[in-house]
Amino acid sequence: MLDVRDLTLHYGQSQILHGISFSAEKGKVTAVMGTNGVGKTSLLKAIAGRHPYTGGDIVLDGQKLDHLSAHGAAQAGIAYVPQGREVFPLMTVEENLMTGFACLPKADHKIPDHIWDLFPILKDFLHRRGGDLSGGQQQQLAIARALITRPKVLLLDEPTEGIQPNIIQQIGRVIAQLRDQGDMAIVLVEQYFDFTWGLADSFTAITRGAVSLQGKQGEVTKEALLEKVSI
Numbered sequence: 001m002l003d004v005r006d007l008t009l010h011y012g013q014s015q016i017l018h019g020i021s022f023s024a025e026k027g028k029v030t031a032v033m034g035t036n037g038v039g040k041t042s043l044l045k046a047i048a049g050r051h052p053y054t055g056g057d058i059v060l061d062g063q064k065l066d067h068l069s070a071h072g073a074a075q076a077g078i079a080y081v082p083q084g085r086e087v088f089p090l091m092t093v094e095e096n097l098m099t100g101f102a103c104l105p106k107a108d109h110k111i112p113d114h115i116w117d118l119f120p121i122l123k124d125f126l127h128r129r130g131g132d133l134s135g136g137q138q139q140q141l142a143i144a145r146a147l148i149t150r151p152k153v154l155l156l157d158e159p160t161e162g163i164q165p166n167i168i169q170q171i172g173r174v175i176a177q178l179r180d181q182g183d184m185a186i187v188l189v190e191q192y193f194d195f196t197w198g199l200a201d202s203f204t205a206i207t208r209g210a211v212s213l214q215g216k217q218g219e220v221t222k223e224a225l226l227e228k229v230s231i
C-alpha cells in the first residue's frame, strides 16, 4: 500500500502542490484527476523520484521512502509510465523492455511470459524499433517496460492520451487485469473521465495543487467529481 501524506512540491519559488494526501491500495485502481496544470504529473514525478518534494512523506508498505532517486524508487517497487511514454525510438521493442532490468538482480533479467499474454503485439514486433510503433503500441510498450520491474506500485500518467479508441479499450482491460491480480497498487492520472470513472476504485480530485474531492467509488457522485475536474 502506498501512502502519500501532506506532500508539497515547488518549482523554484512557485508552490505547485499544497499538501496532497491519498492512499493507493494493492489490487485497486486509485485515480488522480484534475484539469491541465493542477500538478498531477508533478505529483507522480515526486512519487517516482523524478522530482524532489519539499514537504510531506511517501510511505510504501509502512516504510517511509526518504527522497529516493528515480533508480531508488524503481528498486523500492515504484514503476512510472510517463505522459508521452518516453519509449526509446532507436531501440527495438526488446531493448526497450530490457531497460526495465536495470533495477533488478541479474537472476531476474528475463522478460516474463505474462508480458506477452498482456501485450501479444509486442512479441510480434520484438525487433521493430520503438519509434516505428503507433502511439497505442508505444503506450503498451511503456506499460510493459514498467511491469518488467515487478512493481508494487504502478503509476500511469494519462495512458489514453492521443490513442485510438480500440487501443484505449485494450489498455483499460489490461489495467483491470493487473488490478484483479491483486499484487500491485495502480495510480491512474487521467483526464478521460468516462474511462476513469469506469475503471477506478477511488478518486482524488486536485484543484490548484490541493485535494478538492476524495472518496471511493460509491462515496463520490459522478456529478460532484465532474464538477471538480472540468474546466
Ligand SMILES: Nc1ncnc2c1ncn2[C@@H]1O[C@H](COP(=O)(O)OP(=O)(O)OP(=O)(O)O)[C@@H](O)[C@H]1O
Residues within 6 Å of the ligand: 011, 016, 034, 035, 036, 037, 038, 039, 040, 041, 042, 043, 083
Ligand atoms: N519543470 C518545471 N518548471 C517549472 N514549472 C513547471 C515545471 N513542470 C511543470 N511546471 C508547472 O507546474 C504546474 C503543474 O504542472 P503539471 O505538469 O504537474 O500539471 P498536470 O496537472 O500534470 O498538467 P497536464 O494535465 O497538462 O499534464 C503547471 O503550472 C506547470 O506549468
